[in-house]
Amino acid sequence: MNLELRKAGKIKRDIIPYPLIPKIEEELHGISLRQKLIVAVSGGADSVAILHLLLDAGYRKLVVAHFNHRLRGRASAADAAFVEKLSSKLDLPFEGASEDVKAKAKEEKLSIETAARAARYEFLAFIAKKHRTHRIVLAHHADDQVETCFFNFLRGSGIAGLTGMKPLSRRSVEGIDIELHRPLLGVFKSELLEYLKARKIPFREDTSNAVAEASRNKLRLKVLPLIEECFGSSFKTSIVRNARMLADEGELLSSLSLPIAANEKLSVKLLRELHPALRRRVLHAWLKCHGVEETGYTEVELVGSLLRSHETSGPAKVNLPGNRHARRRAGILFIE
Numbered sequence: 001m002n003l004e005l006r007k008a009g010k011i012k013r014d015i016i017p018y019p020l021i022p023k024i025e026e027e028l029h030g031i032s033l034r035q036k037l038i039v040a041v042s043g044g045a046d047s048v049a050i051l052h053l054l055l056d057a058g059y060r061k062l063v064v065a066h067f068n069h070r071l072r073g074r075a076s077a078a079d080a081a082f083v084e085k086l087s088s089k090l091d092l093p094f095e096g097a098s099e100d101v102k103a104k105a106k107e108e109k110l111s112i113e114t115a116a117r118a119a120r121y122e123f124l125a126f127i128a129k130k131h132r133t134h135r136i137v138l139a140h141h142a143d144d145q146v147e148t149c150f151f152n153f154l155r156g157s158g159i160a161g162l163t164g165m166k167p168l169s170r171r172s173v174e175g176i177d178i179e180l181h182r183p184l185l186g187v188f189k190s191e192l193l194e195y196l197k198a199r200k201i202p203f204r205e206d207t208s209n210a211v212a213e214a215s216r217n218k219l220r221l222k223v224l225p226l227i228e229e230c231f232g233s234s235f236k237t238s239i240v241r242n243a244r245m246l247a248d249e250g251e252l253l254s255s256l257s258l259p260i261a262a263n264e265k266l267s268v269k270l271l272r273e274l275h276p277a278l279r280r281r282v283l284h285a286w287l288k289c290h291g292v293e294e295t296g297y298t299e300v301e302l303v304g305s306l307l308r309s310h311e312t313s314g315p316a317k318v319n320l321p322g323n324r325h326a327r328r329r330a331g332i333l334f335i336e
Contacts, residue, residue: 018053018056018195018198019191020053020187020191020195021053021056021057023183023184023186023187024050024053024054024057024183024184025057027167027181027182027183027184027185027186028057028181028183031135031181033057033058033059033060034060034061035059035061035133035135036061036062036063036131036132036133036135037054037059037061037062037063037133037135037136037137037181038062038063038065038124038127038128038133038135038136038137039054039062039063039064039065039136039137040065040066040067040120040124040136040137040138040139041064041065041066041083041087041139042066042079042083042139042204042206043066043079043082043083043086043203043204044139044203044204044205044206045189045192045193045196045203046139046140046141046144046189046192047139048086048196048201048202048203048204049139049184049192049195049196049201049203050137050138050139050183050184051064051086051090052196052199052201053195054137055090063092063093063094063095063127063131063133064083064086064087064090064092064093064094065095065096065124065127065136066079066080066083066094066095066096067096067097067099067119067120067123067124068080068096068097068098068099069098069101069116069119069120070098070100070101070102071101071102071112071116075206076098078204079204079206080096080098082204083096084096093131095127095130095131097123099119099123101115101116101119102115104118104119108322108323109322109323110293110321110322111294113216114293114294114321114322117293118293121171121173121178122173122174124136124173124178125173125174125176125178126174126176128176129176134176134177134178134179135178135179135181136178136179136180136181137181137182137183138180138181138182139182139184140165140182140184140185141184141185141187141188141189141192142184142185142186142187142188142189142236142237142240143188143189143220143236144165144185145164145165145185145239145240145243146224146236146239146240147216147219147220147224148161148164148165149161149162149163149164149239149242149243150219150223150224150239151215151216151219152296155296155297155298156296156297156298157284157295157296157297158280158281158284158297158300159246159249159250159253159281160250160253160281160284160285161296162243162246163243163246163247163250164185164240164243164247165182165185166182166247167181167182167183167185168180168181168182185240186240188236253277253278253281254281254285256281257278257281257282257285258285260282260286261282261283261286261288261289263286264290264334265332265333265334266282266332266333266334267331267332267333268306268307268331268332268333269331271283271307271333279307280300280304283300283303283304284300286303287299287300287303287320287326287335290335291322291324292320292321292324292335293321293322294321294322295321299320299321302318302319302320302326303318303320303326303333305318306318306326306328306333307328307333316328316329320335324336
């Protein structure tokens with residue numbers, strides 16, 4: 001990588017054509033090179049790679065955003081320092097923040113993963129608003145997609161989960177509407193590491209990813225390598241391809257279910273009349289729309305059980321993640 005900082009503060013970059021750049025450009029089609037983008041950078045290989053790839057593709061108005069979850073002590077602080085230094089070297093604005101995610105998880109009765117994700121998105125949404133943009137670039141890649149699809153399959157989340165992550169998704173966080181762009185979903189980590197090696201670009205290693213304790217890590221370190229050993233690495237490409245096809249089918253179901261799921265309250269009579277496949281999709285989308293993040297087959301079936309319950313004088317109720325509850329009262333479902 002050849003990098004020179006101009007006196008005016010702009011970056012002059014000698015770009016060597018690289019195979020990954022057209023993939024990035026294709027996924028970000030429609031976004032002008034002059035658009036401001038918030039880039040979430042942890043300091044790891046994936047996020048450092050996407051930052052440099054965006055620069056190589058010609059994007060200049062980038063804001064580097066780093067959130068410190070305080071989960072790895074001094075290593076977390078070192079990650080933050082590394083990203084801030086990297087931003088300075090690239091002459092890009094840096095935005096950083098931190099939060100005690102373990103304390104947040106305990107206080108809000110969430111898993112650490114869910115609490116970390118919520119805190120991270122709150123931070124990114126705030127930075128997007130501060131810089132008057134709604135576009136945020138994340139570094140999830142094809143291997144992450146494979147893990148997500150497998151994990152969701154094991155959780156029984158149906159088509160909605162098997163589609164995995166989407167190249168473009170939208171959400172509202174604390175009243176702030178943001179777009180999440182994932183241009184690396186068709187790129188495998190080995191390709192990113194090859195790119196970083198070719199450019200001699202340093203990055204931080206997250207040692208917690210090498211410890212097979214969390215469910216996702218067990219899947220990454222034990223299950224998927226065994227499948228690759230038995231069936232070859234091509235299975236990953238098949239899963240990514242299937243995720244894309246299922247996403248198209250999922251969009252069709254979404255177009256039918258979201259108008260219903262967007263309602264704060266749902267009619268029990270209406271839900272009972274829907275086809276079971278569409279009803280499950282409506283309930284899944286309804287829970288997600290109302291902030292029930294850890295939504296899978298179990299949660300959908302729990303809420304579905306309220307439809308099978310006989311009407312009684314008192315309200316029917318089921319427990320949901322995050323100390324939330326779904327209730328049925330007078331033929332209406334609602335969340336509290």
